Amino acid sequence: IPKLFSLKTAIISHDVSSFADNDNTFMQNLIYNTFSDIIIVHNNFSYDALLQNVKIQDPAKVKVIKHGGYLDHIGERPDRDALRESLGLEPTGKYILFFGQIKKVKGLDVLLEAMSQVPNDIKLIIAGKPWKDDFAQYDRLIDKHGLTERVVKMVRFIEDDEREKIFFAADVIVLPYRVIFQSGVLLMAMSHGLPVIASDLAPNKEIITHKKNGMLFMSENPEDLSKKINTLFDQDSLRGLLSKKSL
Numbered sequence: 001i002p003k004l005f006s007l008k009t010a011i012i013s014h015d016v017s018s019f020a021d022n023d024n025t026f027m028q029n030l031i032y033n034t035f036s037d038i039i040i041v042h043n044n045f046s047y048d049a050l051l052q053n054v055k056i057q058d059p060a061k062v063k064v065i066k067h068g069g070y071l072d073h074i075g076e077r078p079d080r081d082a083l084r085e086s087l088g089l090e091p092t093g094k095y096i097l098f099f100g101q102i103k104k105v106k107g108l109d110v111l112l113e114a115m116s117q118v119p120n121d122i123k124l125i126i127a128g129k130p131w132k133d134d135f136a137q138y139d140r141l142i143d144k145h146g147l148t149e150r151v152v153k154m155v156r157f158i159e160d161d162e163r164e165k166i167f168f169a170a171d172v173i174v175l176p177y178r179v180i181f182q183s184g185v186l187l188m189a190m191s192h193g194l195p196v197i198a199s200d201l202a203p204n205k206e207i208i209t210h211k212k213n214g215m216l217f218m219s220e221n222p223e224d225l226s227k228k229i230n231t232l233f234d235q236d237s238l239r240g241l242l243s244k245k246s247l
Contacts, residue, residue, distance in 0.1 A: 107176035
């Protein structure tokens with residue numbers, strides 16, 4: 001419709017792999033070369049991946065515009081004790097958050113393996129809905145490692161109001177992704193002042209500098225992840241620093 005009225009059209013290619021892995025050359029060509037005047041990606045990693053995987057006739061129209069944070073959408077930090085009580089969490093508990101769609105590339109299994117190697121007083125909140133994935137495999141890992149009493153399962157779609165409560169109630173968020181192009185969850189967590197531990201993938205490294213505004217661990221390595229978790233919970237001053245620097 002915009003083309004019929006000679007309007008300019010910009011498209012955002014947020015998840016490059018959804019096209020790069022799809023072999024639909026006709027659709028790629030239609031969207032990227034026919035319908036778009038400008039193609040926006042969110043980081044240099046996505047820029048390189050798009051140009052390598054899709055035949056863009058005019059590469060000059062591909063632009064990097066950063067994703068940005070969510071500070072304008074967040075109000076005052078509420079009282080944590082009241083939030084935790086409303087969510088059924090322990091007021092003085094230590095909570096890691098895993099948030100977002102649950103699918104293989106998000107690496108929840110890596111985090112569950114790591115949880116078996118951290119102190120028992122550290123608990124995990126899993127908040128999100130499976131997407132083309134069976135949560136039963138994660139339940140088996142929870143049982144295997146004796147984590148039943150240490151995992152809070154909110155395995156469903158999370159509405160915005162509840163999401164805000166969960167982000168403010170958690171101590172740390174872990175993003176154990178195997179593959180990512182740009183994580184809105186990462187930037188949302190940082191906008192809440194929530195310390196982040198993320199896998200050392202190139203897109204994450206464009207945002208996170210280790211021990212400066214977050215922590216990075218070796219992707220798909222539960223042992224390294226557990227060490228980073230232990231370090232962050234052992235060092236209150238580091239956790240406080242990362243919270244401030246993430247903002």
